[in-house]
Every structure is written in structure tokens, then in C-alpha cells.
Amino acid sequence: MTSTLLKFPRLNAPTLHQLPNNGLTIIAEQMPIDAVNLNLWINVGSAIETDAINGMAHFLEHMIFKGTEQLISGEFERRIEERGAVTNAATSQDYTHYYITTAPQDFAALAPLQIDVVTNASIPDDAFERERLVVLEEIRRSEDNPRRRTFRRTMEMAFAQLPYRRPVLGPEAVISQLKAQQMRDFHATWYQPQSITAVAVGNLPVEELIATIAEGFTKTNNQQLTTNKQLPTLAPEAPFTEIVRHEFTDQSLQQARIVMVWRVPGLDKLDETYALDILAAILGHGRTSRLVRDLREERGLASHISVSNMSHQLQGTFYISAHCPVENLKLVEEAIAQHIRTLQTELVQESEINRVHKRVANRFIFSNETPSDRARLYGYYQTLIGDLEPAFDYPSHIQAQDATHLIQAAQKYLNPDAYGVVVMKPI
Numbered sequence: 001m002t003s004t005l006l007k008f009p010r011l012n013a014p015t016l017h018q019l020p021n022n023g024l025t026i027i028a029e030q031m032p033i034d035a036v037n038l039n040l041w042i043n044v045g046s047a048i049e050t051d052a053i054n055g056m057a058h059f060l061e062h063m064i065f066k067g068t069e070q071l072i073s074g075e076f077e078r079r080i081e082e083r084g085a086v087t088n089a090a091t092s093q094d095y096t097h098y099y100i101t102t103a104p105q106d107f108a109a110l111a112p113l114q115i116d117v118v119t120n121a122s123i124p125d126d127a128f129e130r131e132r133l134v135v136l137e138e139i140r141r142s143e144d145n146p147r148r149r150t151f152r153r154t155m156e157m158a159f160a161q162l163p164y165r166r167p168v169l170g171p172e173a174v175i176s177q178l179k180a181q182q183m184r185d186f187h188a189t190w191y192q193p194q195s196i197t198a199v200a201v202g203n204l205p206v207e208e209l210i211a212t213i214a215e216g217f218t219k220t221n222n223q224q225l226t227t228n229k230q231l232p233t234l235a236p237e238a239p240f241t242e243i244v245r246h247e248f249t250d251q252s253l254q255q256a257r258i259v260m261v262w263r264v265p266g267l268d269k270l271d272e273t274y275a276l277d278i279l280a281a282i283l284g285h286g287r288t289s290r291l292v293r294d295l296r297e298e299r300g301l302a303s304h305i306s307v308s309n310m311s312h313q314l315q316g317t318f319y320i321s322a323h324c325p326v327e328n329l330k331l332v333e334e335a336i337a338q339h340i341r342t343l344q345t346e347l348v349q350e351s352e353i354n355r356v357h358k359r360v361a362n363r364f365i366f367s368n369e370t371p372s373d374r375a376r377l378y379g380y381y382q383t384l385i386g387d388l389e390p391a392f393d394y395p396s397h398i399q400a401q402d403a404t405h406l407i408q409a410a411q412k413y414l415n416p417d418a419y420g421v422v423v424m425k426p427i
Helices: 056-066 074-080 106-120 125-143 146-158 182-190 207-219 266-271 274-284 289-297 326-343 350-366 371-384 389-399 404-412
Strands: 015-018 025-030 036-042 086-091 096-102 196-201 242-250 255-263 304-311 315-324 420-425
Touching: 015 182, 015 196, 015 207, 015 404, 025 207, 025 371, 036 106, 036 289, 036 371, 056 086, 056 096, 056 106, 056 182, 074 106, 096 326, 096 371, 106 196, 106 207, 146 242, 146 255, 146 315, 146 404, 146 420, 182 420, 196 207, 196 371, 207 242, 207 389, 255 326, 255 404, 266 274, 274 289, 274 304, 274 315, 274 326, 274 350, 274 404, 289 304, 289 315, 289 326, 315 404, 326 389, 326 420, 350 389
Parallel strands: 025 196, 242 420
Antiparallel strands: 015 025, 036 096, 036 196, 086 096, 255 315, 255 420, 304 315
8 A cells, every 4th residue: 555645743743645546535643542533524515416406415414324235224323332432424515524433442343334334325215215204304493493594594695606505404395306316326426435535533553544444445335437527617706796685574583683794715715714714703702802892792782793704615704693682783783884894994903813813722722632623623624625734724824814914804805885684583
């Protein structure tokens, strides 16, 4: 087995290895904690779906655990649980990932089971029909959640064309019509080794981690495709040129909700995201942040404020959300817009920037403490960016942003007179 090994001599020191026979990427790191985490990241999420199969990637995540030729339905979970290991999975717009955490002595026995269920899912018709009901119920529960309803409507407004406007779960009407064979075809197309990053972190030698994963993938039934997968051709959408407003009534709400959103760069322009991350923290992270202090603590206009710079692969959203009485909606929106104007016209004080620098540095250290933390970090960056370096350099990139970078980013991407806004009012 030959490969080029890339070492990163810092807090994180994973080994990157690519199998020459099938293109599988393996990342492994020994860590002196008595556990091993295996994360399998698939470079497929709801963004690659068409409208006709929206929700397929998430539905497939459910079906992965319904058995293979080697493992009957329920057998994987039983064998995981009897050794005290844990397993779970998640689907997003840009990826799907599956993971197990085991004791080191159980890794060689359990890792091949994880690989088998992910790559060799049989997707039987009867299990498909039963699980469809589970997924439909999950969609209904999501629709009953005010926060999720607000987010869905905001994404529908934020993106006119990009698939990020669609829910990961998919609509009930689409899920009701999907066929098991469609899912088997989807799985065969996308769940190929060249689309997978396998990350193992824990208290075993790197060579042993790599060998266990490599052996597990040599036993899979998937064959290399003879045709190339056709990824959709997508481009970022232009910034808003005016205020685009969508208003709804929602009988479940006690207070109104307002979301203001701007289209900003995604992970394909990673260097453009760092200043926006800092601006989000200055505006809405913690009680001393500008919006929380002004709108909640001092003026009492809002009961809740949150700010996020959400970076999808192709494009991101700068997302400001507030809960407030209906009569305060106009004041809250105007106040937020004024804070954006201030960011465009006045340099941020060094004390505010330093607060964010320290917070980011500490959170980076805290998020490196367990094997599962590191496995998620490595899998995310390798899958979405194809490079591990930004994972390690994030704190230094943040610390390199000064007041000039911040004012330039605010002027370029956060127009206080052009954004999308969703308002949800109680009846």
C-alpha cells in the first residue's frame, strides 16, 4: 500500500492517505484518549438533488441502517450497543456523515460493520415503505417547529435558484412518491469510495487505523462507475438590490419573529468568510455583543437576538434573527440596519476584536479535546474544501483580521438598504 503522507506539526497532526485503487480518502490520527471515532463523510447532500427527489439524501440516511447482505436490519445497532459503542448520522445540504465511537479494542471489529452498512445498503422494499412513514412524521414535526418554519421560509426567500432554498428533509409530497429503486440508484451513484472521506481518530496507531479502514473498503460490493456523475452547474446568486420582504402569520407564536439576511460568500471563497465570522460575533455572540446589549439588555425591544454567518459550499447567508413584540418590529429592524451602517462607517474597536480573537482561540482548543471533535473537524474541511489546512489555520485567519478588514467586509457584503427580511407575526 503506497501513498503520499502529509503531516501537520501542530496541535492537530493527522495523516492523510488516499487509496490508489478506489480513490478513498483516509484521515487518521492517534490521540491519547481511550476511545476511537470513525466518521464516514459522503460528499453528497440535498444540494445535488433535483426538485423531483428533494429529500432523498436524508431519507437514504435512514435506510442505511436497514441492513446489508451481511447484516440483517437491526443487527448493526445490536452489535454496536452490546460493546457499549455509539452511532449516529446527519444530513445537510452539502454532505452526509455517519459515525461510531468505540473502545480502542473494539475498533477492528466494529469499523468494518460501519463501512458495510454505509457502502452496501440493500434498501429492501418493505423496509423502505416502513421508513417512509418515519420520515414523513419527521417532516410533520419539523413543520410544527416555529424555529424551523421561520428558517425554511427565510431560505426560500434568501435563494431564488440555489438548492439551499429547499429543506433537507424534502416536502411531504415528494417523499410520498419516491420509489425504493430510485434510492438504490441514488446510493449506487453517490456512495462510491472516491466520494467518501473516512476519518479515524483515537488511541490506536495511525497505521492500524488506516489498515482497518482500507481492509473494510476492500470488502465492499460497490463497483467503480463507468460514467461520471453529473454535478449540477450552479453559480452564486447576486446580492439583494433592495429590501425584499415576506410576511406571514403564525398562530403558534407568542411573539413576532424577524429575520434579516444577506447573500455572502460561501466556502468556495473561504478567505472572504473570516471577516464576516467576526462581524457576526461582534453583533450577536454573547451579552456584550452590540445587538444583544442594545436591543435586549438596554432597550428591551427584543427578548432574543442571534447572528450567524452560515457558509454553505457555494454561497453563504449572513443571518440576523430576533424575537420581539409585534409593536417593536419596525424599531428592531431599523436598529439592526443602523448597527450595520455603523459597521460600514466606523472602525471596530480593538477591544471588541480582541474579545472575538480570544473566544475563537479558546473554542478551537475546546473543540479539539475528543476524538469525535477532531474527526468532525477533519471530515468537514476535507469533504467541503478538499484541504485540511484551513481547519488548523482558522484561529490564525481570524486573528489576522483587523478593523480595516471588517469595515471593508461590511461595506462589500452587508448593505443596510438591500437585504431579505422575513417577518412572522402571531395571530
